[in-house]
Amino acid sequence: MARLSFAHVRSRFWMAACWVSAAVVLAVCAGIVLAMAARGIGALEPSFFTTDPQPSFEESLAGGIRAPLAGSVILAVSGILAVFLPSLGAAIYLAEYMDEQKLGTRAIRLGLEVLAGVPSVVFGFWGLAVFSQPIFAFLSDSAGGDATSAFGRSFLVGALVMAVHILPFVVKVMEEAIRAVPRALREAGYALGLTKWRMIKRVVLPSAAPGIVTAIVLGLGLIVGDTAIVWLTVGGTMTMSGADAWWLPHNWLPVLKGTGSTLTTFIFYSSPAGEGNAPGKAYGAAFVLLALVVALNAFVAWIGRQRSIKAQ
Amino acid sequence: MNDVAEVVLPAVPTAGTASVDVACEPWAVQAAGVSSWYGSNQVLKDVDICIPQRRITALIGPSGCGKSTFLRCVNRMNDLIRGFRMQGTVSVHGEDINGPQVDVTLLRRTVGMVFQHPNPFPMSVYDNIALAVREHKPSINRDELDGIVEQSLKDAHLWDEVKDRLSGSALGLSGGQQQRLCIARALAVKPEVLMLDEPCASLDPIATGKIEELLLQLRERYTIIIVTHNLAQARRISDEMAFFLMGEMLEQGPTQQVLAAPQREETAAYLDGSYG
Ligand SMILES: Nc1ncnc2c1ncn2[C@@H]1O[C@H](COP(=O)(O)OP(=O)(O)O)[C@@H](O)[C@H]1O
Numbered sequence: 152m153a154r155l156s157f158a159h160v161r162s163r164f165w166m167a168a169c170w171v172s173a174a175v176v177l178a179v180c181a182g183i184v185l186a187m188a189a190r191g192i193g194a195l196e197p198s199f200f201t202t203d204p205q206p207s208f209e210e211s212l213a214g215g216i217r218a219p220l221a222g223s224v225i226l227a228v229s230g231i232l233a234v235f236l237p238s239l240g241a242a243i244y245l246a247e248y249m250d251e252q253k254l255g256t257r258a259i260r261l262g263l264e265v266l267a268g269v270p271s272v273v274f275g276f277w278g279l280a281v282f283s284q285p286i287f288a289f290l291s292d293s294a295g296g297d298a299t300s301a302f303g304r305s306f307l308v309g310a311l312v313m314a315v316h317i318l319p320f321v322v323k324v325m326e327e328a329i330r331a332v333p334r335a336l337r338e339a340g341y342a343l344g345l346t347k348w349r350m351i352k353r354v355v356l357p358s359a360a361p362g363i364v365t366a367i368v369l370g371l372g373l374i375v376g377d378t379a380i381v382w383l384t385v386g387g388t389m390t391m392s393g394a395d396a397w398w399l400p401h402n403w404l405p406v407l408k409g410t411g412s413t414l415t416t417f418i419f420y421s422s423p424a425g426e427g428n429a430p431g432k433a434y435g436a437a438f439v440l441l442a443l444v445v446a447l448n449a450f451v452a453w454i455g456r457q458r459s460i461k462a463q
Numbered sequence: 464m465n466d467v468a469e470v471v472l473p474a475v476p477t478a479g480t481a482s483v484d485v486a487c488e489p490w491a492v493q494a495a496g497v498s499s500w501y502g503s504n505q506v507l508k509d510v511d512i513c514i515p516q517r518r519i520t521a522l523i524g525p526s527g528c529g530k531s532t533f534l535r536c537v538n539r540m541n542d543l544i545r546g547f548r549m550q551g552t553v554s555v556h557g558e559d560i561n562g563p564q565v566d567v568t569l570l571r572r573t574v575g576m577v578f579q580h581p582n583p584f585p586m587s588v589y590d591n592i593a594l595a596v597r598e599h600k601p602s603i604n605r606d607e608l609d610g611i612v613e614q615s616l617k618d619a620h621l622w623d624e625v626k627d628r629l630s631g632s633a634l635g636l637s638g639g640q641q642q643r644l645c646i647a648r649a650l651a652v653k654p655e656v657l658m659l660d661e662p663c664a665s666l667d668p669i670a671t672g673k674i675e676e677l678l679l680q681l682r683e684r685y686t687i688i689i690v691t692h693n694l695a696q697a698r699r700i701s702d703e704m705a706f707f708l709m710g711e712m713l714e715q716g717p718t719q720q721v722l723a724a725p726q727r728e729e730t731a732a733y734l735d736g737s738y739g
Pocket residue numbers: 501504506525526527528529530531532533544
């Protein structure tokens with residue numbers, strides 16, 4: 152009897168400890184959201200979204216987040232466009248064609264793991280070094296008429312570096328989605344006389360589509376949330392340097408070749424650590440960024456639910 | 464060793480003649496001396512079998528005796544399994560399926576397969592059937608494709624139940640409907656032989672009855688090979704029966720004959736329910 156009740160108490164204790172840990176996690180999470188909301192919501196007037204940042208010592212004159220918000224979207228979309236086909240190809244190759252026993256396969260897996268572990272500031276630094284080479288001058292406005300090096304900073308450069316940064320994560324999620332397609336479906340495809348490639352194209356990829364979309368959305372989240380790469384490769388200018396009327400569709404190329412900011416670099420710039428020193432604006436931008444990331448996560452969850460509803 | 468009497472050949476459905484070629488003609492599928500291995504595990508042992516055209520042949524035997532493996536030899540699905548090896552010959556309409564000229568995708572279109580668990584693609588009912596047809600004939604026009612989809616669904620006795628929901632997900636169908644969809648999907652690529660591996664194993668008696676009924680109609684146009692654990696089902700629908708035990712094909716003959724007067728003790732024991 153005595154031993155039993157001691158075990159019982161111990162079990163109770165661990166349950167309570169787990170509960171407390173969970174509560175702490177929840178409290179920290181809620182604290183962050185509430186802090187951002189409490190201080191950020193004040194900044195969220197319509198003009199916050201319709202004016203570009205205007206560096207000023209007076210916070211009330213410091214403008215809004217139109218250009219950084221657009222910058223986040225431009226960078227995320229172009230980064231995903233750059234990463235989509237290479238990562239899908241790599242995921243198909245890893246999941247369907249590679250022989251796990253072979254040395255080459257293990258080398259590729261190791262490479263992806265290493266890539267996944269590299270801090271983004273290192274990618275930013277690397278990207279700046281690479282894309283400052285004159286042969287990459289077509290990706291960014293050149294530093295001067297006859298410059299011997301390219302400027303090396305632009306949305307295009309940022310998108311390419313982002314693509315390298317998120318590649319291992321996107322490949323991993325896509326590969327898992329492809330591997331998760333049941334063998335029974337593959338066999339059904341083969342039994343209908345499809346070749347391996349057609350089976351992959353017509354059976355595996357459509358069946359894996361929700362997982363592939365999930366990979367893309369996670370990639371979007373990674374791009375939108377990164378600061379170091381943006382700061383180093385898209386530049387520190389808060390507005391778009393490519394064109395004054397950057398929102399006009401025909402200015403797309405100068406904008407992509409020019410520098411600018413995203414919500415993250417805007418937050419850094421406006422925070423007391425940056426030059427802008429407009430913390431109210433930084434909180435507002437942080438709240439918008441948080442909402443964006445939560446929306447992306449909600450979308451991923453929604454896809455997952457759709458999939459399980461369909462499977463029933 | 465060459466004990467000819469051991470090989471129990473079934474009566475040829477049409478009158479045989481002296482010529483070997485002609486005698487082979489009614490056989491849709493013929494296996495001679497087929498042995499196979501998964502790695503070092505031998506699963507089929509010297510199997511000889513003759514599947515008559517436009518008849519239903521039931522393969523029976525306790526589970527694990529190699530019935531599925533045999534089916535998967537006929538459409539070379541085992542090629543996909545690493546470490547699989549096969550000896551002997553399997554011919555479909557007289558042609559060696561392992562011959563150097565054979566296009567395995569064409570073989571699999573000629574010999575369709577329906578699996579134990581319904582495995583529709585997670586797509587619309589229409590696309591489940593259209594998918595392979597489109598791949599095999601990219602130039603097909605919409606009307607022609609619609610026609611094939613409709614005909615296949617009618618042949619699989621599913622049309623009336625799904626004609627108003629062709630664009631709905633196939634995963635929303637019941638298990639029995641899904642299995643009939645898988646049959647329709649196999650028929651759409653115009654096979655000559657249809658193999659079904661325990662197609663009713665996960666279905667209730669009503670769904671099973673519908674599948675039996677449609678197989679009896681398909682029998683006029685297709686050679687059907689069905690693996691079944693259900694002896695009553697084999698009795699109801701099959702013309703021919705082959706009994707497998709531990710990788711060997713012990714006895715083949717007309718269903719009535721095998722059921723009424725099995726030649727082998729093991730067959731009799733199985734029919735009495737002595738094996739699981
Ligand atoms: N993919 C496979 N890899 C290895 N062994 C297998 C595989 N498929 C079947 N086997 C083995 O082959 C034997 C026969 O299996 P199977 O042909 O499925 O029997 P049945 O369909 O008559 O129940 C079993 O012992 C099984 O374990």
